[in-house]
Amino acid sequence: MAMTLAEELKGRLRAGLAACGFDEAVLERVGVSQSADLRFGDYQSNAAMVLAKEAKQNPRALAEAVVAKTDVSGLAEMEIAGPGFLNFRVLPEAFAKRVAGLCGDERLGVAQVTEPERIVLDFSAPNVAKPMHVGHIRSTIIGDSLSRIGRFLGHEVITDNHLGDWGTQFGMVVWAWKKELNREALEADPLAELLRLYRLASEGGKADEVIREACRKELVKLQQGDAENFAIWTECVGYSLRGLERMYVRLGVEFDHWKGESSYNERLQRVVDSLIAAGLARESNGALCVFSSGEGKPEEDPFRIQKKEGWEDNPMLVRKSDGGFNYATTDLATIDFRVEEWGAKKILYVVDHRQSLHFRQLFDVARRRGYDLDLAHVSFGTILGKDGKPLKTRSGDLPQLEDVLNDARDAARVTIEERSKLDDAAEKDALAELIGISAVKFTELSHHRMSDYVFDLEKMVALEGDTAPYLQYSYVRVRSIFRKVEGEVDLKAVAVQLEEDAEVHLARMLVRFGETVPVVLDDYRPNLLATYLLELARAFHSFFEACPVLKAEEGVRNSRLVLCDTTARVLEKGLSLLGIAVPERM
RNA sequence: GCUCCCGUAGUUCAACGGAUAGAACAAGGGUUUCCUAAACCUUAGAUACAGGUUCGAUUCCUGUCGGGGGUACCA
Numbered sequence: 001m002a003m004t005l006a007e008e009l010k011g012r013l014r015a016g017l018a019a020c021g022f023d024e025a026v027l028e029r030v031g032v033s034q035s036a037d038l039r040f041g042d043y044q045s046n047a048a049m050v051l052a053k054e055a056k057q058n059p060r061a062l063a064e065a066v067v068a069k070t071d072v073s074g075l076a077e078m079e080i081a082g083p084g085f086l087n088f089r090v091l092p093e094a095f096a097k098r099v100a101g102l103c104g105d106e107r108l109g110v111a112q113v114t115e116p117e118r119i120v121l122d123f124s125a126p127n128v129a130k131p132m133h134v135g136h137i138r139s140t141i142i143g144d145s146l147s148r149i150g151r152f153l154g155h156e157v158i159t160d161n162h163l164g165d166w167g168t169q170f171g172m173v174v175w176a177w178k179k180e181l182n183r184e185a186l187e188a189d190p191l192a193e194l195l196r197l198y199r200l201a202s203e204g205g206k207a208d209e210v211i212r213e214a215c216r217k218e219l220v221k222l223q224q225g226d227a228e229n230f231a232i233w234t235e236c237v238g239y240s241l242r243g244l245e246r247m248y249v250r251l252g253v254e255f256d257h258w259k260g261e262s263s264y265n266e267r268l269q270r271v272v273d274s275l276i277a278a279g280l281a282r283e284s285n286g287a288l289c290v291f292s293s294g295e296g297k298p299e300e301d302p303f304r305i306q307k308k309e310g311w312e313d314n315p316m317l318v319r320k321s322d323g324g325f326n327y328a329t330t331d332l333a334t335i336d337f338r339v340e341e342w343g344a345k346k347i348l349y350v351v352d353h354r355q356s357l358h359f360r361q362l363f364d365v366a367r368r369r370g371y372d373l374d375l376a377h378v379s380f381g382t383i384l385g386k387d388g389k390p391l392k393t394r395s396g397d398l399p400q401l402e403d404v405l406n407d408a409r410d411a412a413r414v415t416i417e418e419r420s421k422l423d424d425a426a427e428k429d430a431l432a433e434l435i436g437i438s439a440v441k442f443t444e445l446s447h448h449r450m451s452d453y454v455f456d457l458e459k460m461v462a463l464e465g466d467t468a469p470y471l472q473y474s475y476v477r478v479r480s481i482f483r484k485v486e487g488e489v490d491l492k493a494v495a496v497q498l499e500e501d502a503e504v505h506l507a508r509m510l511v512r513f514g515e516t517v518p519v520v521l522d523d524y525r526p527n528l529l530a531t532y533l534l535e536l537a538r539a540f541h542s543f544f545e546a547c548p549v550l551k552a553e554e555g556v557r558n559s560r561l562v563l564c565d566t567t568a569r570v571l572e573k574g575l576s577l578l579g580i581a582v583p584e585r586m
Numbered sequence: 587g588c589u590c591c592c593g594u595a596g597u598u599c600a601a602c603g604g605a606u607a608g609a610a611c612a613a614g615g616g617u618u619u620c621c622u623a624a625a626c627c628u629u630a631g632a633u634a635c636a637g638g639u640u641c642g643a644u645u646c647c648u649g650u651c652g653g654g655g656g657u658a659c660c661a
Contacts, residue, residue, distance in 0.1 A: 459598070519602075
């Protein structure tokens, strides 16, 4: 029922085209989109240019005919521009009507999807043996935001933290644990001791093949059910989970499930058996592998690769020559589980783009096993240092996430001391935590997920410009107005009137919320929502400077209060979809 | 070698195939007896290169150059 302005205009335009004699099939392809530049109106359509070409007519002549037959009265003014664009300039009263509608609308103009999907969202997935580092924020923050947006749009989203609790790093930790564990250190600071053990094995393994081999053997023993290794593993996981939970609480991220790789252990043999039975896997160099299906061109085949000698096989290993399983096996078992137990129709993996080949192989094998599933790798770029080079996971020198969050909080605390209106120290501390973490999250979400991301803590916590605090501040400014309103105002009964440019523009931005949120899921791009919110906040701040609210004559005042209230609600909702909360004062 | 991703102002980032490529930071100039100046207003400044498709290309295709990733027992 909540039709957006773009949809309403599209309907009017199609009716006009029908009146010009175009048939249904043609009308289906006609769209109306937001204009990038307001000089060309609010919305535009290229229908006349497209249709004129097909009908071999003059586009501007066709446009003239369409304008004559299209009724946009009460909604917009139509004009023809450039090579034949149909531009719609929305009338202030139409915006006013829309804003009044938002006033009583819980969903703020965002329609529910007509066909809800059951979507499994796999994100964050840190390794359990190590503390979270900055490299984990992309998946965690993007995934969390996508889950919130998916749910708001009406999808059934199942979030799952697919912990790395069963891989090679555990062979390393177990090996080092047996050799070097310091019980006292473990009791004093379990995560630090676990990290020490991991590094010991990691560094040792780099230099010494014997150590690498020993670690692999410990892993195989663990995976085959060795009691001692399992006991060590259980203890390690317990410590790690407590540390991880603390981070997720701070980040405000929750999961429906924490099903780590280990929970699929008993399924692995079955997966492998079924692959063999289906003729999909065979042995090669001691390992069990899935090879190319032979369909398609070799350069598009994830199982083929060209080396100097020509095209060679590039198989996916499902069992190593030492008998251990690897994560391809686990991922296949995980797909089985998600389909069988959760009825998944779609699975999204929010994972680093470096794993794209793995996912291409995985998805192809799933297809060959007969699944008709929508599988998507929501990949993202690398985190870079200020030198422009990737922060390498293996260096061991990545800043830990906890330190980053603390630094952000502390930087926010300094700014608060300088500028805040608050005086209570505890309140300032809480605000610092909120603003610091919001700033980190928003920095992440305002970037296109595919671009490499320069990690610059100073800029992240600068707290000015295109940042979360800018948005939060605009919310605070609105709330401040409402604390000073005298008397009760029934906003739903107000006649909204838009006179000033700043009012019209703010209304325009408010109305666009309903057109913005749904497109985020088209290509899994929270940054589109982040960008929209910045633009909305900018419109509000300009309005705030140009249009006094409380001092205005009552009718104007009430109309502006509606704009203010709707702005606050859209900001609050939009930020919450990004996983960011708003303060009442700052 | 093959393959995937990325090349946009000095810097960090935007831009469903649309019109004169938007912001922010940094730089310059202004705004506060007035609802929170973490703000507003304002001045400068960019699509790596060469072709192609198109009425129209930052966007799609081809090639070149540059950066990063992946390329069988790591995840």
